Ligand SMILES: Nc1ncnc2c1ncn2[C@@H]1O[C@H](COP(=O)(O)OP(=O)(O)O)[C@@H](O)[C@H]1O
């Protein structure tokens with residue numbers, strides 16, 4: 001499975017230009033297709049769900065073209081039902097394409113087959129199918145009644161009168177009906193059965209239909225009258241707003257990670273209900289400012305986010321972001337009235353509960369609610385994303401708690417926000433790392449410690465971990481080439497670094513691990529892949545704010561490949577042997593310079609030749625040869641690199 005490792009973050013601030021709204025993009029595409037005249041669509045969202053709609057429209061005989069590589073499209077409307085009367089459409093997991101197309105095609109008088117990915121076939125569509133059947137449409141659910149795939153056949157549509165549709169499972173059923181009904185040309189009243197959920201999405205539908213010339217008469221949230229003789233007409237040019245649900249991740253990032261973080265593309269003038277996410281964040285204490293076309297969020301003036309108990313029915317998608325933001329609140333948080341989560345890309349209540357528990361939260365899960373109690377300390381985890389873009393995007397926020405995180409199958413964000421993680425990486429500041437790699441006795445430990453001290457950062461001497469493993473294995477009588485045996489020791493190493501001392505099971509082994517036996521032993525266990533793997537997370541846990549200076553052999557290549565500064569520190573073998581000799585003599589440990597030189601050359605060869613994580617100078621590492629340089633000069637060199645920003 002593909003994954004993405006996100007580093008722990010120090011905070012987030014900056015400006016993000018949002019990609020277009022999925023809800024608006026797919027509605028505008030369908031309306032432009034059914035309208036008379038050509039529509040210029042600006043800033044369309046480029047994502048999987050929109051691709052599904054564009055492909056479908058093409059199959060159905062609608063001509064559209066993209067202006068070069070831009071986000072501007074021109075759609076030539078067909079001015080009524082679709083001209084292609086036989087088609088098979090694959091719509092992936094795009095609910096915003098599947099539901100409205102089902103309604104429009106049911107009233108188009110042709111034979112159509114609609115299918116999607118397996119999850120799409122688990123998402124209910126029965127309420128929409130029933131409403132369309134009541135109008136006379138001939139629709140078969142070919143696998144399970146009430147679920148896609150669907151087979152639509154020509155039928156005589158009973159136009160006019162009243163049609164009823166349930167509104168309490170998905171508001172997309174009502175949206176789909178409303179958008180399709182002008183195809184009948186006869187006045188029709190839609191009555192909503194049950195309490196309509198996600199009302200703001202209906203507002204988007206009505207607003208966009210009006211822009212295309214069809215004014216729906218609205219009686220509360222229970223009755224909608226689509227006028228007779230209504231025809232869609234192109235309004236000329238339509239600008240797609242930024243996606244307000246996508247905005248939620250960045251607004252939350254600003255509220256959690258300091259900010260200010262500004263999103264551009266949505267604001268006070270937005271027609272999307274999810275802009276009200278900003279109000280919810282405000283209730284958590286975040287500082288929100290807003291213009292017509294932008295929103296900015298910053299952390300509360302004092303302290304962290306406040307615990308909340310909110311009915312989130314009006315912002316079901318953006319509400320997921322609040323479930324993760326709850327990890328940063330000062331007490332248990334209740335998200336209420338979110339039953340629709342269960343029929344989205346995945347069962348989002350169940351998925352959220354499982355994944356939030358992985359990072360340490362306590363969760364109470366109900367049919368239509370979730371209570372999140374934040375943990376005292378977030379813990380790193382591998383987050384499963386359930387082919388759900390929002391799961392992936394929400395969980396990136398966990399890293400703002402200084403916690404690294406693995407996101408499995410990160411490409412699921414392509415559904416609505418390809419490039420999400422790059423944009424997140426531009427506004428979130430990773431805990432900085434200076435990686436110093438190089439051969440034995442080149443001065444890595446000395447330089448790393450001094451650089452860390454000067455910066456006030458943490459320091460990791462990764463070699464000492466390999467030395468500790470060798471010592472522990474030797475003491476346990478495990479052969480140093482017994483990979484599984486040594487790896488088991490490494491995975492459960494009772495080592496601690498305290499007050500400048502290195503402790504193994506409570507015993508000070510600071511000097512013992514520096515002996516030549518341990519040096520040789522360390523280089524032997526370091527060739528074992530399983531041992532290296534077992535020490536990886538342990539090393540990554542040292543990445544704590546304000547920053548880390550880490551030294552070893554594979555810091556820049558394997559442990560922290562995203563380190564901002566990478567140095568390859570070296571010196572001639574002779575001067576390194578001499579340094580090591582002096583070092584041992586000062587410690588009163590016996591040594592012989594010739595055998596030290598031989599040992600060191602052998603170890604260099606072993607470290608450089610091993611198949612796993614060999615010692616190499618990376619192309620993006622800066623070479624620092626200290627044969628002719630003092631420690632002070634080497635330290636100053638590295639500090640200059642850090643200050644120059646890598
Ligand atoms: N640039 C340098 N010039 C002279 N001696 C150095 C230099 N860098 C390090 N040393 C000395 O060399 C010895 C070995 O350095 P150390 O930091 O332990 O190397 P490493 O961690 O690469 O094995 C130490 O006694 C250190 O003071």
Ligand SMILES: Nc1ccn([C@H]2C[C@H](O)[C@@H](COP(=O)(O)OP(=O)(O)O)O2)c(=O)n1
Nearest residue numbers: 440441462463464466522523526552553554
């Ligand atoms: N990141 C690291 C750090 C050390 N090692 C190996 C390489 C060395 O042979 C041993 C001991 O490393 P250490 O840095 O303490 O060795 P020197 O002090 O440079 O001789 O561990 C490694 O393979 N990867």
